[in-house]
Amino acid sequence: MAAGRHGGYRDNEFRDRESNLDVSRRGFANSKEDYDRVRNGGRDVVRGGSRDARDRIRVRQKDIREREASNGGHRSSSSRSDSGSSGGGGSDGGGLGPRRCGFSAKTMDREPGELSSESGSDGAIEPESMMKDSEVANVEHNRTRSPPPPEKKRKFSPIVWDQDDKEVSEPSKTKSKVSTAPVTALPPPPPLPKSFVRSPNVPYGGVEIHPVKKSETKDVELPEATRATMPSPGSHSMSPKQAWHNDREAEQQEGEDYVPSHNISSSRWAAVDNSPGDEGEIIDDEELPRRKRRLSPELLDTKLRNKLLSPVEAKKEGFDGGRAKSSESDERGSHGRTSSGDDHPGTASEKDDYMEIDAQGGKSDTSINHSETDSEDEDDRRETPEPPAPPQRMVNMLQGCRSVDEFERLNKIDEGTYGVVYRARDKKTGEIVALKKVKMEKEREGFPLTSLREINILLSFHHPSIVDVKEVVVGSSLDSIFMVMEYMEHDLKGLMEAMKQPFSQSEVKCLMIQLLEGVKYLHDNWVLHRDLKTSNLLLNNRGELKICDFGLARQYGSPLKPYTHLVVTLWYRAPELLLGSKQYSTAIDMWSLGCIMAELLSKEPLFNGKTEFDQLDKIFKILGTPNETIWPGFSKLPGVKVNFVKHQYNLLRKKFPATSFTGSPVLSDAGFDLLNKLLTYDPEKRITAEAALNHEWFHEVPLPKSKEFMPTFPAQHAQDRRMRRVLKSPDPLEEQRRKELQQGESGTGGIFGYWERWVCLELQSIHFPLNTINWIQDLN
Numbered sequence: 001m002a003a004g005r006h007g008g009y010r011d012n013e014f015r016d017r018e019s020n021l022d023v024s025r026r027g028f029a030n031s032k033e034d035y036d037r038v039r040n041g042g043r044d045v046v047r048g049g050s051r052d053a054r055d056r057i058r059v060r061q062k063d064i065r066e067r068e069a070s071n072g073g074h075r076s077s078s079s080r081s082d083s084g085s086s087g088g089g090g091s092d093g094g095g096l097g098p099r100r101c102g103f104s105a106k107t108m109d110r111e112p113g114e115l116s117s118e119s120g121s122d123g124a125i126e127p128e129s130m131m132k133d134s135e136v137a138n139v140e141h142n143r144t145r146s147p148p149p150p151e152k153k154r155k156f157s158p159i160v161w162d163q164d165d166k167e168v169s170e171p172s173k174t175k176s177k178v179s180t181a182p183v184t185a186l187p188p189p190p191p192l193p194k195s196f197v198r199s200p201n202v203p204y205g206g207v208e209i210h211p212v213k214k215s216e217t218k219d220v221e222l223p224e225a226t227r228a229t230m231p232s233p234g235s236h237s238m239s240p241k242q243a244w245h246n247d248r249e250a251e252q253q254e255g256e257d258y259v260p261s262h263n264i265s266s267s268r269w270a271a272v273d274n275s276p277g278d279e280g281e282i283i284d285d286e287e288l289p290r291r292k293r294r295l296s297p298e299l300l301d302t303k304l305r306n307k308l309l310s311p312v313e314a315k316k317e318g319f320d321g322g323r324a325k326s327s328e329s330d331e332r333g334s335h336g337r338t339s340s341g342d343d344h345p346g347t348a349s350e351k352d353d354y355m356e357i358d359a360q361g362g363k364s365d366t367s368i369n370h371s372e373t374d375s376e377d378e379d380d381r382r383e384t385p386e387p388p389a390p391p392q393r394m395v396n397m398l399q400g401c402r403s404v405d406e407f408e409r410l411n412k413i414d415e416g417t418y419g420v421v422y423r424a425r426d427k428k429t430g431e432i433v434a435l436k437k438v439k440m441e442k443e444r445e446g447f448p449l450t451s452l453r454e455i456n457i458l459l460s461f462h463h464p465s466i467v468d469v470k471e472v473v474v475g476s477s478l479d480s481i482f483m484v485m486e487y488m489e490h491d492l493k494g495l496m497e498a499m500k501q502p503f504s505q506s507e508v509k510c511l512m513i514q515l516l517e518g519v520k521y522l523h524d525n526w527v528l529h530r531d532l533k534t535s536n537l538l539l540n541n542r543g544e545l546k547i548c549d550f551g552l553a554r555q556y557g558s559p560l561k562p563y564t565h566l567v568v569t570l571w572y573r574a575p576e577l578l579l580g581s582k583q584y585s586t587a588i589d590m591w592s593l594g595c596i597m598a599e600l601l602s603k604e605p606l607f608n609g610k611t612e613f614d615q616l617d618k619i620f621k622i623l624g625t626p627n628e629t630i631w632p633g634f635s636k637l638p639g640v641k642v643n644f645v646k647h648q649y650n651l652l653r654k655k656f657p658a659t660s661f662t663g664s665p666v667l668s669d670a671g672f673d674l675l676n677k678l679l680t681y682d683p684e685k686r687i688t689a690e691a692a693l694n695h696e697w698f699h700e701v702p703l704p705k706s707k708e709f710m711p712t713f714p715a716q717h718a719q720d721r722r723m724r725r726v727l728k729s730p731d732p733l734e735e736q737r738r739k740e741l742q743q744g745e746s747g748t749g750g751i752f753g754y755w756e757r758w759v760c761l762e763l764q765s766i767h768f769p770l771n772t773i774n775w776i777q778d779l780n
């Protein structure tokens with residue numbers, strides 16, 4: 001089944017996306033009955049299962065056409081325009097054809113965490129299916145022209161996985177997304193693959209989720225990056241339909257910057273229907289753009305607004321748009337924030353962006369946002385009613401979001417691939433926080449989706465073992481965004497480098513329990529972290545461990561879809577990934593946990609390969625070379641073409657003996673059993689987070705140390721952690737991984753792509769010293 005999907009992957013991708021878009025759109029402009037009917041019809045059509053459903057769709061289409069005709073033919077003109085702007089070519093003459101063309105160009109670009117779809121073939125599209133899709137999309141297209149009923153408002157969930165950019169650009173749908181679901185109802189998640197099902201209550205059983213809490217209370221919103229391209233508030237003479245249509249054109253003109261739709265139209269928290277048939281439909285985010293894909297400022301405008309809109313703002317958008325517009329107008333006037341102003345993104349350096357504001361004494365223009373939006377009531381009192389504006393322009397993008405100048409920068413903590421992290425003090429409360437500034441390597445390309453995703457996850461997830469993102473603040477540049485996180489004194493990588501002795505067994509148990517709880521929470525909530533490593537594990541001086549860096553995290557589900565194997569830093573990368581498997585799940589994170597457990601015990605990375613091949617070699621040397629007996633399916637993995645040296649024995653116990661006189665880290669039988677189970681080759685047999693938490697190792701003496709008794713360490717904030725690492729032990733993997741991810745973007749994949757990439761990696765390793773030198777020079 002998976003192979004079948006794989007074979008026509010790109011095409012299925014389109015179909016799925018279209019159908020899911022349909023699902024997302026249908027509910028917005030129609031009654032519940034219509035929604036259900038079309039939705040079911042759409043599914044049937046897409047799956048080719050029900051002629052009745054198709055007939056219903058056709059009837060609905062006809063009905064809609066008639067209605068449109070009587071409404072002045074908006075739909076047809078829009079349709080024509082869409083068609084023209086995207087090159088046409090639909091097989092059925094409906095609205096889908098041109099859109100499909102647009103998608104096909106865009107889906108070539110993916111996020112490095114995602115699989116390129118070269119294995120698919122356009123020829124695999126079944127004409128009939130296309131037609132059916134088109135019919136559904138056509139209906140959808142028609143329906144979304146109608147403004148949504150305001151009474152269907154609902155709480156906003158910041159997680160809207162892989163939402164279609166087009167979708168978020170469309171006012172009616174945008175509004176409807178906020179408005180159609182019940183306030184508290186959470187739809188069921190997609191079913192887990194059997195081997196990964198943990199409990200009948202998963203994902204919600206026993207897991208505390210506060211998906212909307214932060215948005216509700218923090219009123220988080222991100223800045224608009226598109227004022228220059230927007231009509232002035234007073235000039236909103238066009239209808240919402242026209243506004244949407246213009247946006248569509250603008251997006252299409254974006255060319256490569258335009259990010260195609262994703263076919264998860266809403267999160268499980270934000271879904272519109274609880275019907276069992278929905279299960280599995282929200283899972284596929286194969287269309288997610290590459291990690292380095294950027295959202296254009298125009299898309300950022302809508303995307304961030306949709307993703308980070310608080311319920312308060314959502315409410316305003318629906319009911320008080322005029323007020324928001326008014327405020328926007330005022331603010332713009334007072335700020336003088338124009339594309340030619342000093343604050344323009346293109347002119348602000350990273351330092352300027354932050355320090356400049358600091359120097360202004362905490363009352364720069366953007367700080368107005370904070371003081372004016374402390375409470376919804378305040379807004380209500382202050383703002384005066386104005387004529388309603390198109391919904392898409394209603395939200396004051398800066399109003400709900402504090403300025404970074406409310407924080408005093410103390411020092412830079414670290415600079416990762418995707419963000420610079422500062423230690424800072426909240427001027428109001430005195431609280432020490434970490435500010436992660438989203439890196440805008442090429443600002444003109446817009447906001448990085450990976451950061452958007454990270455913000456999205458971290459704002460939504462709430463767990464003691466997941467780093468808490470308190471809010472998002474803006475810099476002086478309209479597109480400079482900071483995540484305000486709880487400050488953690490250490491990361492485990494830096495800490496272990498500074499420690500003279502490794503952690504004791506009881507300390508490792510304390511850390512592992514917290515880590516497993518965090519990972520269990522993620523997996524229970526259908527998220528793979530995909531980059532678990534010691535530098536992404538933070539530790540504070542209260543002994544609390546927290547997982548950070550969700551830039552590579554993604555939602556997963558059943559059936560498993562092909563993903564890229566270019567995830568997880570090499571040393572922590574599971575063998576199935578190293579061997580080119582594109583269908584993986586939670587087990588990849590569990591392997592990383594095995595590597596981390598070993599590293600905590602020994603203070604040294606377990607498998608520190610320099611290339612993928614070297615990494616495999618190191619693994620095989622310690623654990624023995626796998627075979628079909630211990631890992632069914634092993635021989636069919638793409639990477640198992642090379643004749644690996646057959647290492648007969650598992651030597652792991654030698655590295656972690658029960659007793660030692662040589663200084664080797666000791667590990668009890670139970671501890672060794674757990675380590676072995678985490679480092680099990682066959683992902684199907686690898687232990688789950690839940691099972692690991694119940695492992696006897698945690699119940700035997702020495703018992704896990706309680707957090708309060710964990711050792712404290714001198715805070716590492718006095719210096720830049722990255723600088724310290726470079727000086728002490730440069731990490732070759734960062735550079736290599738960056739290149740891997742870039743290669744992943746080039747669209748290579750599949751077996752041949754894999755080996756091409758492998759050769760490239762081999763070459764890269766030769767150039768590594770040069771890269772390192774460049775890297776160090778960059779620092780200076």
Ligand SMILES: Nc1ncnc2c1ncn2[C@@H]1O[C@H](COP(=O)(O)OP(=O)(O)OP(=O)(O)O)[C@@H](O)[C@H]1O
Binds near residue numbers: 419536
């Ligand atoms: N809340 C925090 N408190 C203290 N330090 C932090 C915090 N968050 C991140 N850091 C530090 O910043 C480093 C980089 O953060 P993060 O991993 O989120 O950035 P990144 O750009 O995604 O990195 P990577 O290159 O690993 O993908 C971490 O390894 C950690 O040392």
